[in-house]
Amino acid sequence: MPRPRKCRRVCLLPESDLFGPLKLQKPDAEIVFMTVDEYEAIRLIDLEGMTQEECSEKMDVARTTVQRIYNDARNKLAMSLVEGKLLQIQGGDYKLCDYEDSGCGCKRCCRKK
Numbered sequence: 251m252p253r254p255r256k257c258r259r260v261c262l263l264p265e266s267d268l269f270g271p272l273k274l275q276k277p278d279a280e281i282v283f284m285t286v287d288e289y290e291a292i293r294l295i296d297l298e299g300m301t302q303e304e305c306s307e308k309m310d311v312a313r314t315t316v317q318r319i320y321n322d323a324r325n326k327l328a329m330s331l332v333e334g335k336l337l338q339i340q341g342g343d344y345k346l347c348d349y350e351d352s353g354c355g356c357k358r359c360c361r362k363k
């Protein structure tokens with residue numbers, strides 16, 4: 251039986267969930283699917299400048315998990331950039347941050363007032 255997967259804490263959902271080349275769109279372009287937790291790892295590490303360690307605490311998962319999520323996410327970004335594939339962000343094992351309890355300290359946290 252598969253182990254139940256632990257939800258990753260996510261502070262912000264993407265405003266747009268579909269990305270791709272604005273020029274030279276191929277009608278049959280392949281779609282690369284990125285999960286919301288992968289998107290969050292990119293956001294925290296590449297935009298907020300967190301280390302994988304900090305990111306793992308923030309998302310409430312093991313560092314090895316973050317490493318895997320992050321690598322997958324980077325690979326998908328590269329495929330989209332280099333091969334002109336569409337990138338769609340959807341799904342994944344995540345729960346939205348509950349700012350009140352955790353006080354996550356995230357600048358862009360969706361729950362922050």
Ligand SMILES: [Zn+2]
Pocket residue numbers: 260261347348349354355356359360361
């Ligand atoms: Zn948050």
